[in-house]
Amino acid sequence: MNTSSSTATPSRLPAAKRKHPLLRNLPAKLAATPMIATALVVFIGCSVWSVVYSFTSSRSLPKEKFVGLKQYDRLFGSSRWTESIENIAIYGICALVFSLLVGFLLAVALDQKIRFENTFRTIFLYPFALSFIVTGLVWQWILNPDFGIQQIIRDIGFSGFEFNLLASREYSVYALVIAGLWQGTGFVMALMLAGLRGIDQDIWKAARVDGIPAWRTYLFIVIPMMRPVFITTLVIIASGIVKVYDLVVALTDGGPGISSEMPAKYVYDYMFGRANLGQALAASTVMLSTVLIILIPWAYLEFRQKRDGDHA
């Protein structure tokens, strides 16, 4: 409903005066000022600023001394950054696969007209209301080697049992995976459940009449139909993974050593802790590029679908 853009040209004297194009629809433009400012100044302006200054040798304050790709050289030469990249890859793949798999299975289970559906849903989703800080601290306690899971299994009688993720350089990142899944899988389940409920019930009736077993219906009919939900969920989980920061701070603080560092934490530490702005901005530019590589094809697909839809 476009009520503003018009080029009407009455040839005779008009009764009402036409306003200047900029003043037309003025209240709407005023109301949208915060959005315009946010889009232009923060989302575009600040990002461009950061990218530009990632090519400088800025230390604690921004300086216009351009050093080319030096910061990026240093970045990829730093063992802490490569460790961070490795960790986010492990964390990301595990979180994606398990949260999609478990989230979908839980959604399917809840979609079977079961008793206490609301109770179960509430249980699976409540961690999503909690902050990553709370999540990290709880799991830090549960995974505590002296009192947590390791000790319990030992108390039962398996005295040699080893389950000390938090002290292990090799496995500390899996502690993050466990905690992250606990917090976020319920959300995936909720999205999947909404997707399942959005499927035409006649599909199920048709499948039942045709005698197709339920698992086959899910696999060959329902999942393909839910492709948009899966893609959207994927994009949301992925953009959440890139941002992961609080959880690391609360659960492992990057340790032991640098074994569970993450890119977002690298940026923060170099920006505010180590006063090495150029390094931090180079790291954040790499993060931005990664996200854009995921985002742009998705946005392109979404946008193209919508445009096709308009013509149909």
Added chain:
Amino acid sequence: MHSVEPTGRKPRRVLSTRNIILYGFLIVAALYWLLPLYVMIVTSLKGMPEIRLGNVFSPPVEVTFAPWVKAWDSACTGLYCEGLKVGFWNSVQILIPSVIVSIAIASVNGYALSFWRFKGSEFFFTVLLFGAFIPYQIMIYPLVIILRELHLFSTLWAVIIVHTIFGMPILTLLFRNYFASVPAELFKAARVDGAGFWRIFLQIMLPMSLPIFVVAIILQVTGIWNDFLFGVIYAGTRNFPMTVQLNNIVNSSQGVKEYNVNMAATLLTGLLPLVVYFISGKLFVRGIAAGAVKG
């Protein structure tokens, strides 16, 4: 077996293989998800000697609320020993204006984008949506400079502004989608009736969009309360929100670790969003789904 002619309701077996697998899976999953909550509660009610003797799962022999009192009133964050209450009140002071300002701006914005589009409005909206996915890390530092220039850095206003900015994409989308579902004829009728931009918003749209406002409030209350990053960067030491204080209490390396106090503090911090979640129920689900699925 078929001696009886099938009559009336078809008999159902309660303990079918399907049901055993289904409920078995759900119950095991439910236990995994409930475990941390249980651990938090029991630990926060035990005394330190009891914790040292047992494990995280053993229920308290002697229930004590002392850890809760200490967490609230006198736990140490490294520098001060004033407990979480300081952080709590800081969070409240951040939360209330942030929720009001962000929702006020986003709702009017979503309404303008649905009914009063202008040249370029869709472009700005697309940029805004992209912004929802951009890592905050890329925008953090320039924002520090801008806020410092405005003499707002390290104040409550800085956090409020940042929450408004970063809440805008999802909230605008939420409101825009909601208003897009309002029949266009209703808007046309109001225009024929002589109502303008603000009157249609305040008298027609606002009263009929209470549910979506509740959804937005839930979304923002939990989101802002749970924030750590913006609080630690922009609020300044004196205004640190509860999450930052909590992390400082638990992860401060001085002295003996008081796990019961830590868990009480953790529970205290999670209490508000948990209460919001349990009260709002389906609206919470609707909020996160509305923001996500349609995006």
Added chain:
Amino acid sequence: MTSSISINNLALSFGEIKVLKDLNLEINDGEFLVLLGSSGCGKSTLLNCIAGLLDINDGQIHIKGRNVTWEEPKDRGIGMVFQSYALYPQMTVKGNLSFGLKNAGLPKSEIESRIKHAAEILQIEPLLKRKPAHLSGGQRQRVAIGRALVRDVDVFLFDEPLSNLDAKLRADLRVEIKRLHHRLQNTMVYVTHDQVEAMTLANRIAIMRDGAIVQLDAPHTIYNKPVNRFVAEFIGSPSMNFVPGKLQTDNAPAFSSGDMHIPLQNYPFDGAGLNNLTGGHDVLLGIRPEHIVTGASLAEVPWSTTVEVDVVEPMGSDTLIWSRLNQQDFRFRVDGQSLLDKGDRVQIGFDPAKICVFDNTTELRL
């Protein structure tokens, strides 16, 4: 007769798509004009332009002699009724009726008296305190009409107001709208895709297709003398039969096809149509199923033939017979008491005064 709404060279496009093309229309004072067409023909768009809810790209709109091309909807002196009723859900019926008047800053006493008046006319006084959710479809549409009524305007715009109602209610409200028009005598522009509504309500019907008006005439003219094949097919149910053939101009004009030969002496040719055509021109003969002559009246028509009954569809008041003529489906109506059955043979006659002849290439009426 003075003109109430006058539309000159109106054009509107959505991007590349031209929705209305150089459209001209004069609507008389006190006239009930129906815009009729299938979906996507631009009829609702035209109505929204008149209301000022859509800004036009070119041309002018005058209402009551005033150029309102750039005016806001509220300043155009119009009231509008929508298909989905568009009642404000959170306001009572009274609130809905008074909202526009309050915006206009009318004194309270005036608002009260107008609401009272409108409620009386539409018999919705007992509903004034209710909210729209507690009204039936018919009641809601009455309130929606009331909202236009209280504005005390000269022009009423209806956008498919009865389409959301079931068949019986639709017929009832149709009559009420006609009564309302008799009583108020103001200009009404009414958009619909339902030809029965158009025929029963209109003083004149404007048939639209692809953003242009194809024919603008009184209902009986549209029915009897459609300007082209499109209008002929669109109006009337079941629709007109068409038989392709040739026009003979040797002695007296006549239509011929196979062994069909219908003299056209009594046929009302339109103006110059006939003179420019040579003999043997390809034409289409159109005749409505209800205009086929059977039984005793056969003696009065110049040509008749015998066909075999294929399908019988009794409708109560009359019966529709499907048969074949010149290897094509051919429908005609007979009396409802007729005892014809499949396989029967029946003689049917053509009255030249009731048929239409169209040019086969231009599809225009001759």
